[in-house]
Amino acid sequence: MQALMDSIPDLTWVKDTQSRFQFVNAHFGKVFGRHPHSFIGQTDFDLSSAGQAEGYLADDQAVMESGRLLRREEIITGEGGKIGWAETIKVPVRDQLGRVVGTAGTARDITERKAAEDLVRHLAMHDYLTDLLNRPGLEHRCQAILQGARQAGQGVALFFIDLDNFKNINDTLGHGVGDKVLHQIAERLRAGLGAEDAVGRLGGDEFVVILGGIASRSAAIKQGNLLRRQLEQPLEVDGICYELTCSMGMSSYPEDGRDYSALVRGADIAMYHAKNHGKGHLAEFNAQLGADSLRRMAMERKLKEAVRRDEFFLNFQPQFDLASRRIVGVEVLLRWQNEELGLVPPGQFIPVAEQSRIILDIGHWVLEQAMVQNLAWARAGLPMLPMAVNLSALQVHQHDLDEQIASLLRQHAYPADRLELELTESVIMDNAIPVRRQLEQLRRSGVRISIDDFGTGYSNLGYLSRFPLDVLKIDRSFVTDIHVRPQQQPIVQSIVQLARAFGLQLVAEGVEREAELDFLADLGVERVQGFLLARPMSAQQMAELLAAQQDLACQAGRP
Incomplete structure (x- = not known):
């Protein structure tokens, strides 16, 4: 039995009713850097901090009183104060008459697994390239910011940012240079944000900044323009200086929406308005832009149907x-005849066809x-x-x-x-x-x-x-x-x-x-x-x- 227990690569032990060690296996001794026999008669107070030892003792008592198995994941402290995670299983030990006379347990080191789980959770909410929040992370953080704003009676501003002509950098200099530019842009966005703010990357060269605790719409516009000017400062990558401009769209709570989806949709619409009207500036979302966007969406649906129905002809x-x-x-010359809209002028449908x-x-x-x-x-x-x-x-x-x-x-x-x-x-x-x-x-x-x-x-x-x-x-x-x-x-x-x-x-x-x-x-x-x-x-x-x-x-x- 001793040989079998020593072969197990997990901490294994037996304790009496006073939680004194009666047996530990070879791996237990290896973790603490001591001979297994040296633990006999000791308790967890001799091995761990008082707080942890009290928790271990409470678990022992719970197992002995309930007579049931206990399984938990917990932080452990090894020799030299090394902190890790363990998956612990404890069971009651009974004598021939069925009376509980102690506990037995195993503890498996799951430190690496917990680190991997933490990494997976982090990656699920963060962008892999810049380590900014990603779409799910932004939505989760925005919900918290909006909840705080509602309680405090304050506003929130959301900015949708798109770098102008960034594709040229990737196409001419390669994605390696483009990634370095995005890293620097991310650092500029991250710098200066307060505890009530958030920044994320949606993908490509699209970023979102959420500012909480906004006193007024004009204050939000002022901060947005300040942010834009910071982003447009020259940056250097591999000894080469780049000057970028960005198009920004802004929506605000509560005027333009009361949840993340409405705010990001409004800011996205405003950003495209800025992009299509000269680039390099900030545009605010408003009801007219929203109506125009709905018309464009309707036009886009009809264009897709027109392709399927062969509604185009040539002059x-x-x-x-x-x-x-x-x-x-x-x-x-391209022409479009739609049953509902009639003969649609090219100036109305060509821009929508290009954008979509x-x-x-x-x-x-x-x-x-x-x-x-x-x-x-x-x-x-x-x-x-x-x-x-x-x-x-x-x-x-x-x-x-x-x-x-x-x-x-x-x-x-x-x-x-x-x-x-x-x-x-x-x-x-x-x-x-x-x-x-x-x-x-x-x-x-x-x-x-x-x-x-x-x-x-x-x-x-x-x-x-x-x-x-x-x-x-x-x-x-x-x-x-x-x-x-x-x-x-x-x-x-x-x-x-x-x-x-x-x-x-x-x-x-x-x-x-x-x-x-x-x-x-x-x-x-x-x-x-x-x-x-x-x-x-x-x-x-x-x-x-x-x-x-x-x-x-x-x-x-x-x-």
Whole structure:
């Protein structure tokens, strides 16, 4: 029996009715650094602190009085004051007549298990990268902050923070640098918070700060702007200095919500408002923003249904050679006809489609349908003209955009030189290096690249030489009434000179008057489009117009 007890890797013992040790095993002696026989006749008061010993004695008495097994997890103190955890089991010891004559027990060291459990509990409530609170942790902490605010009659402010253009750091310098930036941002947010406050990371570059004990909404706005300025101070990673801006949304208790879900939803809506109106500032949630958000959500649901129900269709606007007035190209225009909403203007649904990423599915459909339609015209004996298709920022920033388009070209046997991709200045300048690589690959395959609305974006002329471009489209805001707006004329003249210097073709948009057309002709603009020459039209109307032009050319003896 002694050999069996000594083989057990747990503390094992037997005590009499006075809680004096009658037997301990070898492991018991090893833990305390003593020979097992030296414990005989001693009590827990000889081994542990008075408080712990009294607890052990009480457990012994409870086992002997109840005659039942007792199991508990408890803190133990070993030799030298080492603190740990043990899972203890105690049972009564009986004689041949069934009388309780002592207790026997085992104690298993579960210190490592308890540490692992503590770590699991911590990770369940904290972000793995920054050690800030995560979503569940924020909600739990916010509930406590709100409860304290209700009792004290004070306010609470919740800030939803998104770093502007943080994706550029990850994409250009790698996630290692991005993680270090996030660490520093987390430390700045953590510094200066009081006992009534909380900070957490929801994921990516999104953070939430909750400030308790707020006296007024204006005080909350003041603290929020102070926090924003602290975050926008330059930071250094691996010897390189970075300057970041952030967009912030604020909601407050009790005005904007009485629980965490309502507050974080309101602050998130306000943050997106700040993001969509210039970035780098703080926006407050209000009822109007809430109503706008509900409308966007309803629009998003209808857009998803529209994709499934095939409610989109294409219109086509001809582009004309200014000298001959012949159609030399076609711009594809997306339209949406909804049974409930009617014909929805693109300005209403395109931003929602981009924000919800539905534009990726829609954009792919537009590209494919444009190719299919152009091929259908060609099979009908009509000329296959270059087809210009607008790309959204989300489409352009897909890492496999060139592969997607190449796949469509192969699938439909569509000639690459009859596809023209239209992008805005801001789209190509945002995340410029990966975008340039994609465009270079597309242009090598024969696809033409066009800059839409030139002059309204970054106006960073350096990109004209760095990016593979074929066409500049002069924005309609410069074309409208150009013949009577002398302040606009030098701008258009400069654009024409730039296009010539870089060997780019020019297209003027929005031409609605003969006087505008004449002025553009004098400047040397080659191509135009606008209501003066042709409005957007259906595929059938476009086919009829191309056929009529073809008939006229044949009558005139032209090919």
